[in-house]
Amino acid sequence: MTTTIRDVAARAGVSVGTVSRVLSKNDTVKPRLREKVEQAVRDLNYKPNHLARAFRMSRSDVIGLIVPDITNPFFAELAKHVETVAAARGLFVMLANTHDDPLYEKQQIENLLERSPRGILVVSATDDQTAILETDIPIVAVDRQYARYPAIATDHEWSASLAALHLLENGHSHIAYIAGPEGTAVARARESGFRAGIEKGQADTGLAVRVETVRGAFDFATGEELGRELLQRPVGERPTAIATASDQQAIGVMRAARDLDLQVPQDLSVVGFDDIPLAGLVTPRLTTIRQSVAALAEAAIDAVLDPRPAGSHTQFPGRLIVRGSSGPVA
Amino acid sequence: MTTTIRDVAARAGVSVGTVSRVLSKNDTVKPRLREKVEQAVRDLNYKPNHLARAFRMSRSDVIGLIVPDITNPFFAELAKHVETVAAARGLFVMLANTHDDPLYEKQQIENLLERSPRGILVVSATDDQTAILETDIPIVAVDRQYARYPAIATDHEWSASLAALHLLENGHSHIAYIAGPEGTAVARARESGFRAGIEKGQADTGLAVRVETVRGAFDFATGEELGRELLQRPVGERPTAIATASDQQAIGVMRAARDLDLQVPQDLSVVGFDDIPLAGLVTPRLTTIRQSVAALAEAAIDAVLDPRPAGSHTQFPGRLIVRGSSGPVA
DNA sequence: TTGAAAGCGCTAACAT
DNA sequence: ATGTTAGCGCTTTCAA
Numbered sequence: 001m002t003t004t005i006r007d008v009a010a011r012a013g014v015s016v017g018t019v020s021r022v023l024s025k026n027d028t029v030k031p032r033l034r035e036k037v038e039q040a041v042r043d044l045n046y047k048p049n050h051l052a053r054a055f056r057m058s059r060s061d062v063i064g065l066i067v068p069d070i071t072n073p074f075f076a077e078l079a080k081h082v083e084t085v086a087a088a089r090g091l092f093v094m095l096a097n098t099h100d101d102p103l104y105e106k107q108q109i110e111n112l113l114e115r116s117p118r119g120i121l122v123v124s125a126t127d128d129q130t131a132i133l134e135t136d137i138p139i140v141a142v143d144r145q146y147a148r149y150p151a152i153a154t155d156h157e158w159s160a161s162l163a164a165l166h167l168l169e170n171g172h173s174h175i176a177y178i179a180g181p182e183g184t185a186v187a188r189a190r191e192s193g194f195r196a197g198i199e200k201g202q203a204d205t206g207l208a209v210r211v212e213t214v215r216g217a218f219d220f221a222t223g224e225e226l227g228r229e230l231l232q233r234p235v236g237e238r239p240t241a242i243a244t245a246s247d248q249q250a251i252g253v254m255r256a257a258r259d260l261d262l263q264v265p266q267d268l269s270v271v272g273f274d275d276i277p278l279a280g281l282v283t284p285r286l287t288t289i290r291q292s293v294a295a296l297a298e299a300a301i302d303a304v305l306d307p308r309p310a311g312s313h314t315q316f317p318g319r320l321i322v323r324g325s326s327g328p329v330a
Numbered sequence: 331m332t333t334t335i336r337d338v339a340a341r342a343g344v345s346v347g348t349v350s351r352v353l354s355k356n357d358t359v360k361p362r363l364r365e366k367v368e369q370a371v372r373d374l375n376y377k378p379n380h381l382a383r384a385f386r387m388s389r390s391d392v393i394g395l396i397v398p399d400i401t402n403p404f405f406a407e408l409a410k411h412v413e414t415v416a417a418a419r420g421l422f423v424m425l426a427n428t429h430d431d432p433l434y435e436k437q438q439i440e441n442l443l444e445r446s447p448r449g450i451l452v453v454s455a456t457d458d459q460t461a462i463l464e465t466d467i468p469i470v471a472v473d474r475q476y477a478r479y480p481a482i483a484t485d486h487e488w489s490a491s492l493a494a495l496h497l498l499e500n501g502h503s504h505i506a507y508i509a510g511p512e513g514t515a516v517a518r519a520r521e522s523g524f525r526a527g528i529e530k531g532q533a534d535t536g537l538a539v540r541v542e543t544v545r546g547a548f549d550f551a552t553g554e555e556l557g558r559e560l561l562q563r564p565v566g567e568r569p570t571a572i573a574t575a576s577d578q579q580a581i582g583v584m585r586a587a588r589d590l591d592l593q594v595p596q597d598l599s600v601v602g603f604d605d606i607p608l609a610g611l612v613t614p615r616l617t618t619i620r621q622s623v624a625a626l627a628e629a630a631i632d633a634v635l636d637p638r639p640a641g642s643h644t645q646f647p648g649r650l651i652v653r654g655s656s657g658p659v660a
Numbered sequence: 661t662t663g664a665a666a667g668c669g670c671t672a673a674c675a676t
Numbered sequence: 677a678t679g680t681t682a683g684c685g686c687t688t689t690c691a692a
Contacts, residue, residue: 004669015679020671030677050445052669055385056684062424062445070413071406071607080400083427087438092445094392095425097413108417115380115392115422220611255613277401278608281550283585334685345663350687360661382685386668 003044012040023048054116062092063304064112064120068100073276074291075123078142081297082121089301091118102126113137119304122146127185138307142300143291144186150308152300152316154291156186157193159318162289163243163271164197166320171329172241172269173207176230178223178253179215180245187218190245190273218245223252231260231268240268240329247272247279247288254282254325265327275321284324292316333374342370353378384446392422393634394442394450398430403606404621405453408473411627412451419631421448432456443467449634452476457515468637472630473621474516480638482630482646484621486516487523489648493573493601493619494527496650501659502571502599503537506560508553508583509545510575517548520575520603548575553582561590561598570598570659577602577609577618584612584655595657605651614654622646 005023009016014033021027022037029037040046054060065082067075083093096112098105105125110133112120119138124146133139141151167175177194180187191213198211214230216222223244231238231253244250250272254264262268264284272279275290295316303314335353339346344363351357352367359367370376384390395412397405413423426442428435435455440463442450449468454476463469471481497505507524510517521543528541544560546552553574561568561583574580580602584594592598594614602609605620625646633644 002669005671006669016670017672017679017681018677021678024671028677033678047444049385049388049669051381051385051388051390053671055379055381055668055686056670056672058379058381058684060381065425070400070410071403073401073403073406076401076403076406079425080427083400083425087426092424092426092441094422095395095409095413096417096422097410111422114377251611255611258613281581281585283588332685335687336685346686347663347665347688348661350685351662354687358661363662379685383687385670385684386686386688388668 002049003046004049005046007044008037008040008046011044012036058116060116060118061090062094062115062117063301064094064096064109064115064117064122066096066098066105066108066112066120066122066124068098068105068123068125070095070097073278074274074293077276077293078123078297081294082301085298085301089305091301098125100125102128109133109139119307121300121304122149127183138304140300140303140308142296144184148310150303150310150312150314152296152303152314154296154318155315156189156318157196158315159289159291160190160193160245160273161197161200162318162320163273164194165201166271166287166322166326167241167243167269168198168201168205168207168209170241170269170327172209172239173329174210174239174241175212176239176242177211177213178226178242178244178249179213180218180249182215187215187245194243212239216249218248220248220252220255223249224256225252227253227256228260231256231262241271241326242268243271243273245273247274247276247286250286250288250325251278251282254286264325266330269326269329271326273318279321280323282325287323287326288321289318290321291318332379333376334379335376337374338367338370338376341374342366388446390446390448391420392424392445392447393631394424394426394439394445394447394452396426396428396435396438396442396450396452396454398428398435398453398455400425400427403608404604404623407606407623408453408627411624412631415628415631419635421631428455430455432458439463439469449637451630451634452479457513468634470630470633470638472626474514478640480633480640480642480644482626482633482644484626484648485645486519486648487526488645489619489621490520490523490575490603491527491530492648492650493603494524495531496601496617496652496656497571497573497599498528498531498535498537498539500571500599500657502539502569503659504540504569504571505542506569506572507541507543508556508572508574508579509543510548510579512545517545517575524573542569546579548578550578550582553579554586555582557583557586558590561586561592571601571656572598573601573603575603577604577606577616580616580618580655581608581612584616594655596660599656599659601656603648609651610653612655617653617656618651619648620651621648 009019096108141149179191272288279286339349426438471479509521602618605618609616
């Protein structure tokens with residue numbers, strides 16, 4: 001049979017209670033006994049039964065991570081950091097994809113909840129505000145709000161304004177913004193932040209700036225398509241800069257520009273959002289807003305371990321990463 | 331309190347044993363009683379305690395997935411499919427990264443093992459053959475061998491030969507191959523498969539083909555660097571085609587080619603391996619070998635659920651995906 | 661076919 | 677400070 005706490009107790013000549021105490025280390029056991037127990041553990045190569053412990057304490061050392069799609073580089077990056085931070089805290093990560101389906105998302109959360117995890121991190125695919133589940137397992141929203149759960153997110157609004165300011169500083173006065181889907185709060189926040197940045201910049205400099213906004217999915221194809229429409233126009237009509245709600249869109253725009261024989265950044269400046277790994281690999285490298293994923297991950301796990309009140313909010317600023325895709329207006 | 335099986339039993343007027351039997355559905359309970367129990371479950375909104383069940387049966391419904399780095403698009407893709415298949419089987423996935431560190435990998439496997447998962451899938455970062463852990467929890471190697479555990483993998487060798495044949499068919503007679511790190515079995519298999527393909531092609535056509543092999547990491551930077559060295563040479567000396575051990579290397583090569591003002595595929599054909607999402611997004615799109623990740627994931631989970639003998643091997647063929655980066659020799 | 665009862669390995673009162 | 681003991685909720689003998 002597997003060796004249990006009883007065997008250790010017998011070997012060490014102490015009671016199971018004592019063994020349990022030294023194993024969960026938080027208690028007061030005389031060094032003398034502690035030493036004997038530790039020796040017995042070594043002798044027997046005792047491994048605690050986590051299943052039993054979790055059952056008894058009705059609380060496991062697992063935290064759930066729910067993302068729309070792990071193949072999205074941003075979520076993969078997040079998952080990596082979450083996993084790293086979790087490991088440092090002695091926690092394991094259970095991963096679930098929702099495939100951007102609100103119903104499936106809810107289902108997954110419930111499935112996870114039934115397994116009594118220590119907490120759940122959810123990057124929600126939905127704007128549904130009614131999703132409060134009845135449980136005392138801490139749930140925290142990451143990267144965007146989810147119902148009224150405490151949220152750990154990038155300050156999308158403020159961060160997006162950085163892109164606007166950067167373009168203004170480079171003298172652009174005809175700018176297009178490719179927004180994300182209207183249905184998502186993240187897209188709306190980035191868009192309104194971008195506009196706010198423009199307005200602030202205008203107020204500061206007194207310059208008149210023309211901004212036009214188009215909208216579509218966060219993906220590459222959307223960027224390419226909307227980018228082409230914007231860039232096909234004759235020179236005077238054409239924006240000299242395009243900012244987007246995602247790097248993927250921005251990279252799509254760059255492709256459209258190349259197809260139309262426009263030089264980036266000479267003929268067109270492009271600014272993305274997220275700083276996915278690919279952003280540093282395209283030619284020219286993409287200027288973008290980097291989210292501090294490591295900070296998000298750490299804060300999210302801490303929020304699980306040390307629960308926050310509903311409706312609480314922690315925001316992290318994004319950072320402008322200037323690379324080759326943006327520059328002064330020609 | 332939470333409602334337990336006892337409450338259900340009381341409500342249904344049966345014993346806990348009976349309730350347990352209908353819940354685990356595999357047993358023979360008279361329809362009459364079964365119905366009463368099911369009604370009681372509904373009335374009470376009873377949710378089974380998975381922790382208790384797992385403890386009692388010393389076996390959970392979790393399967394571990396260990397990958398070198400989830401931000402690698404190939405592993406992310408794999409994780410997604412594994413998660414999907416697992417969900418369909420009522421399993422959850424616990425994710426762990428090893429950061430390509432063999433020691434940490436072993437540690438993670440042991441940590442996972444202590445949690446009594448249903449099984450473990452490992453994409454190993456090491457060639458270490460000595461890693462047989464003592465456990466009766468099924469461990470299966472995915473995408474590459476790991477010790478003597480049953481393996482589910484792409485037939486890297488055969489698949490790589492497809493790239494060679496494709497280039498030969500396009501008339502290339504001076505080809506460079508960028509291999510992966512010598513220390514990894516995957517890299518070696520792809521390389522030897524490529525060479526075998528060349529030899530086979532030569533034998534079939536009677537053509538003499540010059541192949542030179544260089545070697546480096548699987549990453550983008552390596553491809554760019556080695557690609558540049560190969561392509562800087564004067565026209566006669568320069569290969570007309572480069573095949574690589576990874577898409578990332580291939581994309582690096584394409585960048586180097588662009589920097590040197592070489593046209594792909596007119597001046598240079600490029601073939602990668604893996605078919606990561608990015609392969610379809612670069613310009614021109616990358617010809618590559620696609621692994622059947624969905625098949626791998628499904629087979630791997632089935633191998634966990636229905637254990638195979640040590641040393642067993644299941645291989646899936648890769649598929650040549652011809653896109654814009656390769657063509658007839660100029 | 662069903663009920664009764666014995667634990668799985670651990671933690672946390674409660675005693676001492 | 678340490679030992680004793682009663683379960684946590686479930687599955688699974690063993691009887692009936």
